[in-house]
Amino acid sequence: MKRIVLACTVLSMLLSLALTGCGDGKDGGGSESKWNSIVYVCSNLGDKSFCDVSWKGVQDGAEDNDIGTVKCIEFGRDTKSKMEPTMVDAADAYDLIVSSGGEMLEIVEKIWEDYPQKRFIMFDIDPLYENKMTNVFCINFRQNEGDFLAGALAEKISKTGTIGYVGSMEAVVIQDFMVGYIAGAVYADPNAKVAVSYIGNSQDSPKAKELAGIQINVNNADVLHQVAGAAGLGLFQACLENGKKWAIGVDADQRNYFLETDPELADVILTSMEKRTNVAVREAINKTYAGKLAYGTLEKWGVAKKVTVLAENDFYKEHVPAEVQAYIDDLEEKVAAGKIEIDSAYGMDTETYNALRNSVKP
Template identity: 30%
Template sequence: MKFFKQVALCASLSFASLSLIATTSMAQAGIKVAFVTAEGGLGDHSFNDMIADGLKKAKTDLGIKYEVIQPRAVSDFKSSLVRAAAAKNFDLVLGASFDMIQPMKEAAAAFPDQKFGIVDVGSDPIAPNVVGGVAKDWEGSFIVGVAAAMTSKTGTIGFVGGKDIPVIHRFFNGYYYGAKTVKPDIKVLERYSGSFTDPAAGKEYTLALVNAGSDINFAVANLTGAGVIDAAKQTHTFAIGVDSNQNYMAPGTVLTSMMKRVDVLAYDIIKSVVDGTFKGGANKQYGLKEGGVQAAMDQYNKGLISDAALAKMDELTAKVVSGEIVVPNYIDLDPNAKQMGKPPIDRPSAN
């Protein structure tokens, strides 16, 4: 567990160093931020709540003020962003999720003097007045894929995505790559519920995966993931949480959680506005090396992952950080390529 402690320490030091820098910038403190949530809103125990943690920390450390806008649906993203920008009293309008990229492009074009930030995007810059933050979820998914493959007793593991979209395939590919790296013969099933807000669907899809032999299922589905965890508890199998640390939701049932430190990303974007370093037209990436992703280990999943698996996770994390292993990012893959990653493995086929 040595390297995992180093990764966790890296994230903690990231916050600590940002806080130290911010003390020299308090003359600009008191900026106002509008946070437009992703689908599911606050209370999702996942993505939105973790970004909110970053806002709370920015309020404490940097003296900011913030308001939260919770769109009722994806179709409301653009109007929510435009409403915040049109108010002309927010120094930063912060959005989240891959589904918000196009609405933010349009809002940013309509309000070129407004600073925007967005968490959880691809590699391509959004607009000249938008800063993006990218947690390398494919690297974090790689590590929990290693844990799943080395823990599975059936030789089959599963994945329940919310929507069948590129950003969710990023998670699946990383998970698949990690599992296949340590267990080439492991079977990895994938399913997509079609919703990020339907726990009942999450449970239904997970029960079907369990019936197909999967004894560990990775939930990448926001609120829908609660159903994945419920199904795991009912069937005495394991679930893997996502975004925030969800181990506490079902102690002994959640094998681990793939944490995307979107709180760090949000804090970093806000800090750039506070200290005057905000520069649009760029996306910053945060992977295992930067403490942007990690596998959650705590009292709620203690003993669920073997010492041998933990040691292998540490070993492979170090290799990702050094560059010896390059986990494939689905969005950057050549559609015609038959293999992916370094070292290369065969791409997953539909199953």
């Protein structure tokens, strides 16, 4: 009889340990060392912006947790037909899958139940999204907060009172940057003017250069901000070739990419509104392996989490007047504390959005 009781006790202990290791539920469970591979699924590397920065976060997270297999799978530009099979292949082959955007999330919604032992980290997700997938964690970036700081800075250092914004396409996430940028400009100067242009895609660098050139030469903009992925590099060229106007980059500290290869171009990039996807992704991976990530939820990360902030590098500190730096620091503290409310393009109706654009039109 004692042998039977002892056997049952041992079996119960083993079952308890097994369940703890699975990490089911929204608290992420315990240690997840059984996951030995991570994959990042994206359109393409080499954009010197969003994808490259995110991939760095995946690599850092893998290194932090001594994960030997880390891979990036690119489905290619403008190839939506390849998105779903690429995500399925990734889920088949890897333990932890990292990707971004609403379209990829829609694909995960179709397949997540087929992979109960896998984990998905999805970022750049609509803040209004209700995540009910127990093995999926979603991050929304409050880019409108970071671009509020960018708009305020641009207006403070502008000599003409007119600043520029060139976005890739009128998707709500890109519009969200613009809404924050305009809000910051108007906060710094109620009479601010903001020229707004959209390219239509995130690859056409010559088009970005053309639109930025129009903003400079027709609208008299002297500080221009790009939110256009690889296409946005054309804005930097326009700023260089049209009297060395100031440019503000996006996602990464973009000046760093050109310091060695094209220092003259680097010197028009005053700062960048960093959307630190690398920091966010790395934290999500680390919390996953520590069993502390709230799978089945969506979290909103912005200025308070230091993931949507300006790059305050040495070049910034050298060329931005001390009083303007202090002004931006004060704004950052107020935004982080929730003392300044910033509108978002998410949930904004078309009439309000158009009225906002028109209110600052040069």
